[in-house]
Amino acid sequence: MGYHKIPNEAVRRLPIYLRGLLLLEQGQQNVSSRNLAEFLCVNPWQVRKDLSYFGGFGTPGVGYNVKKLIKQIRKILKLNVIRKVALVGVGNLGSAILVYSGFRIYAYEIAAAFDTNAKKIGRKIKNITVEDVSNLHTLKKRKINLAIIAVPQDAAQRTADALVKAGVKGILNFSPCCIVVPKKIKVMNIDICTDLACLAYYIPAS
Amino acid sequence: MGYHKIPNEAVRRLPIYLRGLLLLEQGQQNVSSRNLAEFLCVNPWQVRKDLSYFGGFGTPGVGYNVKKLIKQIRKILKLNVIRKVALVGVGNLGSAILVYSGFRIYAYEIAAAFDTNAKKIGRKIKNITVEDVSNLHTLKKRKINLAIIAVPQDAAQRTADALVKAGVKGILNFSPCCIVVPKKIKVMNIDICTDLACLAYYIPAS
Numbered sequence: 219m220g221y222h223k224i225p226n227e228a229v230r231r232l233p234i235y236l237r238g239l240l241l242l243e244q245g246q247q248n249v250s251s252r253n254l255a256e257f258l259c260v261n262p263w264q265v266r267k268d269l270s271y272f273g274g275f276g277t278p279g280v281g282y283n284v285k286k287l288i289k290q291i292r293k294i295l296k297l298n299v300i301r302k303v304a305l306v307g308v309g310n311l312g313s314a315i316l317v318y319s320g321f322r323i324y325a326y327e328i329a330a331a332f333d334t335n336a337k338k339i340g341r342k343i344k345n346i347t348v349e350d351v352s353n354l355h356t357l358k359k360r361k362i363n364l365a366i367i368a369v370p371q372d373a374a375q376r377t378a379d380a381l382v383k384a385g386v387k388g389i390l391n392f393s394p395c396c397i398v399v400p401k402k403i404k405v406m407n408i409d410i411c412t413d414l415a416c417l418a419y420y421i422p423a424s
Numbered sequence: 425m426g427y428h429k430i431p432n433e434a435v436r437r438l439p440i441y442l443r444g445l446l447l448l449e450q451g452q453q454n455v456s457s458r459n460l461a462e463f464l465c466v467n468p469w470q471v472r473k474d475l476s477y478f479g480g481f482g483t484p485g486v487g488y489n490v491k492k493l494i495k496q497i498r499k500i501l502k503l504n505v506i507r508k509v510a511l512v513g514v515g516n517l518g519s520a521i522l523v524y525s526g527f528r529i530y531a532y533e534i535a536a537a538f539d540t541n542a543k544k545i546g547r548k549i550k551n552i553t554v555e556d557v558s559n560l561h562t563l564k565k566r567k568i569n570l571a572i573i574a575v576p577q578d579a580a581q582r583t584a585d586a587l588v589k590a591g592v593k594g595i596l597n598f599s600p601c602c603i604v605v606p607k608k609i610k611v612m613n614i615d616i617c618t619d620l621a622c623l624a625y626y627i628p629a630s
């Protein structure tokens with residue numbers, strides 16, 4: 219099956235499987251979808267369904283070859299090269315993102331950080347010197363075409379506009395608002411609130 | 425249709441619709457699923473499908489009554505009372521969560537914050553005085569049964585254990601690892617990396 223046929227929801231779960239597989243890689247050669255699901259505390263049938271898009275790589279009674287599956291997921295997610303990412307907004311959330319080590323396993327590297335606050339510009343966080351947002355136009359030359367927006371809501375749209383102008387092709391938006399960009403630009407929105415807002419639904423009334 | 429039949433994926437989108445509806449509430453009485461989708465930059469058929477669980481409230485040619493739909497979504501998500509939440513871990517991410525105002529529209533209120541770092545304990549952030557994690561046992565008495573874990577990976581499991589012991593029923597876990605809790609406790613995991621890891625999949629090779 220062509221990789222382009224994998225549904226979006228499954229694509230969004232692939233990094234989670236990849237993380238689990240990388241942890242298992244040291245200890246074992248093969249893994250069943252069931253064991254992988256248990257290890258990651260996710261739904262076993264979901265894992266089976268998602269991995270069915272990789273049908274050819276699983277062997278009945280043996281499971282999936284861990285190294286092979288890692289390689290395939292990386293290939294599908296285009297993680298076989300290191301991807302440079304720019305971060306705009308070095309507030310609390312931006313700083314948390316900057317020091318977060320979890321990106322590395324996906325071969326993403328935060329290569330530049332920008333802010334408007336004069337007190338922050340020039341500061342060095344984890345080997346990254348915070349730059350003035352007026353430098354965003356340099357991203358194209360620096361071959362950075364992915365960006366994370368972690369600015370306050372009222373600055374999100376103009377940040378997105380500047381990123382698009384700078385040649386950015388994909389944006390991860392942490393601002394709790396909708397940004398409008400040309401259709402060819404991929405935006406993924408993360409709102410740390412929405413999952414919290416669902417939590418009460420699942421717990422019994424006290 | 426009984427509310428319990430709404431699929432998980434749809435439940436997780438309800439807060440996004442609610443946020444949009446609250447913004448639209450001031451300006452208009454009714455909204456079509458299509459306009460709501462456009463306003464939120466989400467998939468129109470997805471909105472239609474999700475809102476179909478609320479079938480009775482939409483009128484052909486008129487759309488959904490905004491106030492009524494807000495009320496129903498709030499009822500389903502059990503957001504009609506203010507929910508107190510405890511935050512464990514006041515690092516960069518925890519601080520970002522603490523000052524984040526977006527929780528309010530969902531009637532969630534961060535009512536307590538905990539850390540192990542002596543330098544942080546006693547500090548006041550947004551009217552919340554950071555407490556020693558050894559105080560977690562007081563949550564039950566304070567009627568706080570939801571918690572956010574924003575501690576480093578190696579402290580996540582013992583934090584979860586302490587929360588469960590303190591009577592917490594729902595956990596939003598920001599640590600990039602799996603926590604094991606009794607089945608009756610609902611855990612939602614947020615990994616800020618996984619969405620970034622998908623971004624490259626959607627953009628053309630440069």
